[in-house]
Amino acid sequence: MTTNGHTYTLKVWRQPGADRPGRLATYTVTGISPDLSLLEALDVLNEDLIRKGEDPIAFESDCREGICGQCGIVVNGVAHGSKLGCTTCEIRMREFAPGSTITLEPFRATAFPIIKDLVINRSAFDRIIARGGYVSINTGAAPEANAIPVARDLAEKAMDAAACIGCGACVAACPNASASLFVGAKVSQLAVMPQGHAERERRVTRMVAQMDAEGFGNCSNHGECEAVCPKEIPIHVISRMRREYIRASVKSVLG
Amino acid sequence: MGGVLGGCSTSSIGKKILSAITGLGMVLFVVGHLAGNLTLLLGAEAFNNYAHFLKHLMHGAFIYIAEAGLLLFFFTHIWMGVTVWLHKGRAREEGYEVAGNAGGESKKSLSSLTMILSGISLAIFVVIHLLHFKFGPAEAQGYLTTIDGQPARDLYRLVIEEFHKPLPTIAYVAFMLFLGLHLRHGFWSAFQSLGVGSPRLTPAINTAALILALVLAIGFLALPVYVYFGVDIPAATRVVALEVGP
Ligand code: FES
Numbered sequence: 001m002t003t004n005g006h007t008y009t010l011k012v013w014r015q016p017g018a019d020r021p022g023r024l025a026t027y028t029v030t031g032i033s034p035d036l037s038l039l040e041a042l043d044v045l046n047e048d049l050i051r052k053g054e055d056p057i058a059f060e061s062d063c064r065e066g067i068c069g070q071c072g073i074v075v076n077g078v079a080h081g082s083k084l085g086c087t088t089c090e091i092r093m094r095e096f097a098p099g100s101t102i103t104l105e106p107f108r109a110t111a112f113p114i115i116k117d118l119v120i121n122r123s124a125f126d127r128i129i130a131r132g133g134y135v136s137i138n139t140g141a142a143p144e145a146n147a148i149p150v151a152r153d154l155a156e157k158a159m160d161a162a163a164c165i166g167c168g169a170c171v172a173a174c175p176n177a178s179a180s181l182f183v184g185a186k187v188s189q190l191a192v193m194p195q196g197h198a199e200r201e202r203r204v205t206r207m208v209a210q211m212d213a214e215g216f217g218n219c220s221n222h223g224e225c226e227a228v229c230p231k232e233i234p235i236h237v238i239s240r241m242r243r244e245y246i247r248a249s250v251k252s253v254l255g
Numbered sequence: 256m257g258g259v260l261g262g263c264s265t266s267s268i269g270k271k272i273l274s275a276i277t278g279l280g281m282v283l284f285v286v287g288h289l290a291g292n293l294t295l296l297l298g299a300e301a302f303n304n305y306a307h308f309l310k311h312l313m314h315g316a317f318i319y320i321a322e323a324g325l326l327l328f329f330f331t332h333i334w335m336g337v338t339v340w341l342h343k344g345r346a347r348e349e350g351y352e353v354a355g356n357a358g359g360e361s362k363k364s365l366s367s368l369t370m371i372l373s374g375i376s377l378a379i380f381v382v383i384h385l386l387h388f389k390f391g392p393a394e395a396q397g398y399l400t401t402i403d404g405q406p407a408r409d410l411y412r413l414v415i416e417e418f419h420k421p422l423p424t425i426a427y428v429a430f431m432l433f434l435g436l437h438l439r440h441g442f443w444s445a446f447q448s449l450g451v452g453s454p455r456l457t458p459a460i461n462t463a464a465l466i467l468a469l470v471l472a473i474g475f476l477a478l479p480v481y482v483y484f485g486v487d488i489p490a491a492t493r494v495v496a497l498e499v500g501p
Binding site for chain 2: 011013024074076077078079082084103105108109110111173175176177178180208209211212215216217218219220221222223224226227228232234235236238239240241242243245246
């Protein structure tokens with residue numbers, strides 16, 4: 001450990017298991033280089049804890065470069081921290097004033113039960129995807145790329161929505177714990193593409209029903225989700241999901 | 256209708272759609288109400304004539320139809336709002352120790368976070384307001400005037416008298432600030448809930464919500480203030496009242 005780094009106070013949510021009570025524990029980390037990422041600072045702290053024979057802090061990460069969506073911590077009250085368009089793993093220690101206190105809490109929602117410390121179970125998202133976040137196609141020989149022409153602006157729109165990495169920050173940041181930005185993104189990326197049209201109505205109806213069944217809250221249009229989204233997915237995907245939903249409802253009544 | 260309401264109210268999107276439609280309906284009413292109130296500026300005759308006109312429109316049927324519709328909208332809106340609010344507690348049972356704001360494109364604001372409080376305040380206001388004026392003292396209590404030679408309620412004098420009392424005046428001003436607070440988020444949010452949102456539309460609707468909230472709040476609270484400081488209690492009608500009164 002270098003000696004010329006900074007000292008920080010970390011307040012971390014410690015919870016031994018899903019049904020066990022949790023609390024914020026306070027740790028002091030020293031010698032932290034400003035070039036370390038926040039997760040690396042946690043690694044440093046964990047090595048320290050292991051050396052002392054204590055239970056290391058459980059947190060998730062995989063790619064550590066903002067593409068997998070595994071990492072997700074509420075940093076000082078903001079999901080993925082206050083830097084816009086970033087995941088938790090992209091936060092560097094230089095963003096915090098030396099000597100400052102950093103509070104780390106798990107993404108909180110009843111639909112995302114805490115497994116341990118900062119690790120949550122996001123399989124509710126998987127179950128929503130399983131209800132329609134796909135297109136049913138016969139696999140086999142790869143289709144000819146230009147067989148279905150797609151206008152460039154539509155392709156762009158679909159790509160913007162498809163940037164979602166399913167991290168769950170939208171849920172964590174929503175005052176109502178709604179999953180509307182996630183579901184909106186997944187509905188929108190397929191709704192604008194010709195390939196998605198075959199299952200269009202059934203997709204939105206089923207995915208919304210599953211979202212509700214999982215116990216996510218209602219969307220009150222606070223728009224906090226858009227601000228924390230590491231991929232900066234706009235809330236317009238939510239209005240598109242609602243249009244799709246209205247369209248599907250009207251169609252189911254009129255046949 | 257009940258079936259459709261029940262069906263819509265079970266899905267999260269349906270709830271917001273109902274909330275939006277009833278909310279926008281009431282906004283329309285409130286705009287009309289403010290326009291009507293402005294006749295107060297033209298004096299006793301104009302205001303009383305306007306009230307008389309509304310009461311007798313379509314042989315008196317209009318007011319009942321409008322009231323039935325408003326009542327339905329009012330209670331549906333409250334029902335949706337309260338369910339959404341209750342659900343929020345279930346969807347996140349344990350809150351955050353540290354509260355933060357992400358900033359950026361977020362539209363989270365004092366207005367958006369206090370919808371339930373401003374909403375409840377407005378519901379209370381509506382009850383007080385109706386007791387005050389609609390079910391308040393009328394011809395029998397001496398608030399009598401004549402329109403086209405026929406006896407009619409002197410609503411003008413009642414309004415002017417009420418807004419010469421400090422407490423009702425202050426309360427009305429406060430409640431109208433809640434109206435502005437509620438509409439700041441509610442108006443743009445209603446469009447978003449109905450699926451009307453796009454990179455080009457949303458900023459415009461959001462600005463429109465701010466302007467509408469300001470215009471309606473200031474418009475409504477300016478009248479009591481104006482009456483308090485600038486309008487005398489009408490003497491002529493007081494004489495009429497004395498003659499007819501007990
Ligand atoms: S670890 Fe993959 S996005 Fe953060």
